Amino acid sequence: MASQEMYALGSQSSVIRELFTYGQQQAAIVGRENVFDFSIGNPTVPAPACIREAIEEILATRESAAIHGYTAASGDEAVRQGLAAYMNETYDAGVTAGNFYMTCGAAASLTITLKALVEGPADEIVLLAPFFPEYTVFVGNAGAKVVVVPPDVEQFQVSLNALEQAMTAHTRAVIVNSPNNPSGTVYSAETYEKVAALLGRKSAEIGHPIYLIADEPYREIIYDGLPILYVPKFYSNTIICYSYSKSLSLPGERIGYILIPGCAAASREVYTAVCGAGRAMGFVCAPHLFQDVVLKCLGQTSDVGVYDFNRKLLYNELSQMGYECVYPSGAFYLFVKSPEAAAAAFAEKAKKLNLLIVPADSFGCPGYVRISYCVDPDMIKRSFGAFRKLIEQYV
Amino acid sequence: MASQEMYALGSQSSVIRELFTYGQQQAAIVGRENVFDFSIGNPTVPAPACIREAIEEILATRESAAIHGYTAASGDEAVRQGLAAYMNETYDAGVTAGNFYMTCGAAASLTITLKALVEGPADEIVLLAPFFPEYTVFVGNAGAKVVVVPPDVEQFQVSLNALEQAMTAHTRAVIVNSPNNPSGTVYSAETYEKVAALLGRKSAEIGHPIYLIADEPYREIIYDGLPILYVPKFYSNTIICYSYSKSLSLPGERIGYILIPGCAAASREVYTAVCGAGRAMGFVCAPHLFQDVVLKCLGQTSDVGVYDFNRKLLYNELSQMGYECVYPSGAFYLFVKSPEAAAAAFAEKAKKLNLLIVPADSFGCPGYVRISYCVDPDMIKRSFGAFRKLIEQYV
Numbered sequence: 001m002a003s004q005e006m007y008a009l010g011s012q013s014s015v016i017r018e019l020f021t022y023g024q025q026q027a028a029i030v031g032r033e034n035v036f037d038f039s040i041g042n043p044t045v046p047a048p049a050c051i052r053e054a055i056e057e058i059l060a061t062r063e064s065a066a067i068h069g070y071t072a073a074s075g076d077e078a079v080r081q082g083l084a085a086y087m088n089e090t091y092d093a094g095v096t097a098g099n100f101y102m103t104c105g106a107a108a109s110l111t112i113t114l115k116a117l118v119e120g121p122a123d124e125i126v127l128l129a130p131f132f133p134e135y136t137v138f139v140g141n142a143g144a145k146v147v148v149v150p151p152d153v154e155q156f157q158v159s160l161n162a163l164e165q166a167m168t169a170h171t172r173a174v175i176v177n178s179p180n181n182p183s184g185t186v187y188s189a190e191t192y193e194k195v196a197a198l199l200g201r202k203s204a205e206i207g208h209p210i211y212l213i214a215d216e217p218y219r220e221i222i223y224d225g226l227p228i229l230y231v232p233k234f235y236s237n238t239i240i241c242y243s244y245s246k247s248l249s250l251p252g253e254r255i256g257y258i259l260i261p262g263c264a265a266a267s268r269e270v271y272t273a274v275c276g277a278g279r280a281m282g283f284v285c286a287p288h289l290f291q292d293v294v295l296k297c298l299g300q301t302s303d304v305g306v307y308d309f310n311r312k313l314l315y316n317e318l319s320q321m322g323y324e325c326v327y328p329s330g331a332f333y334l335f336v337k338s339p340e341a342a343a344a345a346f347a348e349k350a351k352k353l354n355l356l357i358v359p360a361d362s363f364g365c366p367g368y369v370r371i372s373y374c375v376d377p378d379m380i381k382r383s384f385g386a387f388r389k390l391i392e393q394y395v
Numbered sequence: 396m397a398s399q400e401m402y403a404l405g406s407q408s409s410v411i412r413e414l415f416t417y418g419q420q421q422a423a424i425v426g427r428e429n430v431f432d433f434s435i436g437n438p439t440v441p442a443p444a445c446i447r448e449a450i451e452e453i454l455a456t457r458e459s460a461a462i463h464g465y466t467a468a469s470g471d472e473a474v475r476q477g478l479a480a481y482m483n484e485t486y487d488a489g490v491t492a493g494n495f496y497m498t499c500g501a502a503a504s505l506t507i508t509l510k511a512l513v514e515g516p517a518d519e520i521v522l523l524a525p526f527f528p529e530y531t532v533f534v535g536n537a538g539a540k541v542v543v544v545p546p547d548v549e550q551f552q553v554s555l556n557a558l559e560q561a562m563t564a565h566t567r568a569v570i571v572n573s574p575n576n577p578s579g580t581v582y583s584a585e586t587y588e589k590v591a592a593l594l595g596r597k598s599a600e601i602g603h604p605i606y607l608i609a610d611e612p613y614r615e616i617i618y619d620g621l622p623i624l625y626v627p628k629f630y631s632n633t634i635i636c637y638s639y640s641k642s643l644s645l646p647g648e649r650i651g652y653i654l655i656p657g658c659a660a661a662s663r664e665v666y667t668a669v670c671g672a673g674r675a676m677g678f679v680c681a682p683h684l685f686q687d688v689v690l691k692c693l694g695q696t697s698d699v700g701v702y703d704f705n706r707k708l709l710y711n712e713l714s715q716m717g718y719e720c721v722y723p724s725g726a727f728y729l730f731v732k733s734p735e736a737a738a739a740a741f742a743e744k745a746k747k748l749n750l751l752i753v754p755a756d757s758f759g760c761p762g763y764v765r766i767s768y769c770v771d772p773d774m775i776k777r778s779f780g781a782f783r784k785l786i787e788q789y790v
Contacts, residue, residue: 001604001661002668006511010671046459059450064441070646104499104649107677116401134674141675209396250463252683254499254649266396273397276405279529280536282502287682288647 036383038371039356043249045302054296075102086298091230102286104254106243114142116273126174129364156185173211179218179330182370186329196235209265217243218331236263249302255290310373332374339394353386431778433766434751438644440697449691470497481693486625497681499649501612501638509537511668521569524759551580568606574613574725577765581724591630604660612638613726631658644697650685705768727769734789748781
């Protein structure tokens with residue numbers, strides 16, 4: 001009656017979504033203030049004021065068709081010009097409007113890029129654990145194989161030896177995600193230099209370029225004054241997948257882009273295939289009003305200070321209680337080592353205290369849990385009692 | 396370097412898009428008022444006032460996360476409840492919120508539905524000529540075969556004999572599109588009754604249900620007081636793909652839905668597969684703000700009277716000049732028989748007069764052209780001189 005594969009995907013909701021739904025139900029029973037939901041990466045910090053101002057200005061000054069009509073499939077020309085100017089100013093990127101393809105957010109950026117790159121079922125896409133679990137679904141949709149590189153549980157950077165071992169003649173691309181979901185770490189310049197050297201050497205060996213797909217929805221959510229690195233400067237064959245979901249707190253509006261810089265191998269060919277992949281999957285164009293809105297809000301972000309506050313609060317308090325936490329430099333996730341081998345059992349004990357945290361098994365990193373802190377700081381403060389009861393079960 | 400198939404799709408832009416781009420260039424040379432662009436179905440009638448009012452009200456009364464946050468993948472619950480109530484009131488549809496899956500517009504509705512239904516490469520999807528050319532791309536993306544039923548050039552309803560001949564044991568679904576792009580015809584109750592009887596008989600013969608996919612972006616753009624028919628009343632195994640692009644003049648905002656009524660065979664199974672297909676392709680959720688906007692504008696449309704005016708103006712004038720026109724009962728297309736066998740040659744002659752009309756070969760209907768009249772009535776009036784010069788070349 002229906003595709004078995006799609007039925008399976010539709011019926012297995014993710015661990016994250018399941019916990020989130022459980023939290024909603026539990027809140028109805030024990031009260032919202034007694035459920036500590038750290039499950040989902042849905043930003044609670046409001047979108048910056050420029051979003052509302054931009055919408056109001058556009059509605060007041062443009063005609064209906066100029067607001068709501070189709071744009072080119074690749075996005076409005078003025079929007080892409082503005083993006084190029086911004087990236088050149090900020091990162092000395094050397095890109096033009098023609099390098100951008102506007103999308104319906106990060107997931108679409110990835111499914112389109114993967115479908116554009118994958119030539120056949122033998123192709124392999126390398127994921128560096130820990131990784132966002134939906135990557136495996138997106139690679140499956142493109143018809144390629146997933147190859148997982150085990151995590152570097154020392155630094156949560158990249159295990160270069162493991163990455164080298166994972167690469168074969170069929171390696172088409174490696175996905176990197178920094179700032180990282182779920183570990184909260186940020187790749188250093190040194191990491192990028194080493195990865196670039198390895199990918200360059202491997203590309204030469206196998207006789208075709210291995211692309212680096214930089215999934216960067218958390219690009220601007222970075223702490224301690226760390227610099228934001230422009231990945232194509234390290235490795236030219238980089239394709240950037242971006243989304244405004246986190247930086248502008250617009251996850252429901254589905255707006256982002258793919259940037260295929262001119263320095264990437266076969267840049268125009270890949271760009272054309274991206275247009276083809278977007279067309280095949282029926283994306284038509286990215287939402288028009290929000291294309292224009294993000295143009296008017298270039299360089300702005302939601303108040304990252306709230307996330308920084310949450311980060312310090314949670315990291316310091318949990319570390320003091322005895323939790324082993326990965327130091328978070330970006331995104332809004334705290335990655336914590338489970339005090340027992342099975343993170344799922346640990347998360348289950350947490351759930352009994354109405355503390356909703358995600359075991360990282362599906363992120364390719366067993367033995368850890370993810371705590372999403374894009375939440376109200378008051379909830380964090382209220383949760384400490386439960387976190388204390390939880391760790392006391394292990395001493 | 397990239398997928399050959401996606402590269403090919405990205406480099407072959409459609410005839411329609413090519414003509415549209417040519418028109419923009421030509422306007423810069425001879426002046427916008429001297430180009431008569433009937434190429435594209437981009438509504439020029441403004442969105443109704445309720446759209447702007449709804450956006451303003453939502454911005455003024457809700458918090459950021461409630462406006463721009465993620466919704467459930469299937470769409471906001473209140474929006475789907477509102478849609479169900481509207482459909483029940485208007486068409487006595489007997490549906491619930493759980494039958495709706497919100498999408499990024501008609502193309503997404505179709506790619507998701509097709510991917511959900513197609514089980515393997517032997518599956519066949521039947522298209523009734525004339526049909527929107529992108530259907531073949533969408534069927535290809537789902538990994539199935541396209542089977543084309545030749546047009547009924549007498550009535551532009553459905554050639555039942557031809558449809559019967561096109562069906563095999565591998566037929567998974569038939570796509571119908573009424574009001575029709577490009578013919579402008581509307582299927583009668585009698586047509587649906589006959590199609591339903593045939594599909595029912597064939598389903599029994601081959602031992603699995605053949606689904607009817609009703610692609611209905613033009614549902615409310617219908618003239619002469621014709622009734623809007625609710626297709627599942629005629630054939631229970633119907634899946635409706637809807638979009639607000641045309642009815643509310645919002646093509647750039649990408650908002651629509653899939654309706655899988657409870658009466659359809661394996662309704663829950665198909666719905667679950669739809670959720671899986673949306674997830675696989677990275678749709679995440681339909682744009683949140685516009686989900687809420689369409690909820691506030693249920694039952695409203697753009698001013699269809701303008702299209703009706705254009706329709707009469709164009710049909711009457713062109714018929715008088717000697718063009719053989721299909722009488723348009725819906726949508727905003729006039730379908731005209733080419734005065735020479737090759738419609739492409741005819742359209743080329745028109746182009747020399749800056750009259751941009753689309754040969755219907757790619758719609759599966761050679762020998763005809765499509766004239767899109769969702770345009771400024773003044774442009775239609777200015778174009779008559781050119782239409783006259785064109786037909787004079789054939790007398």
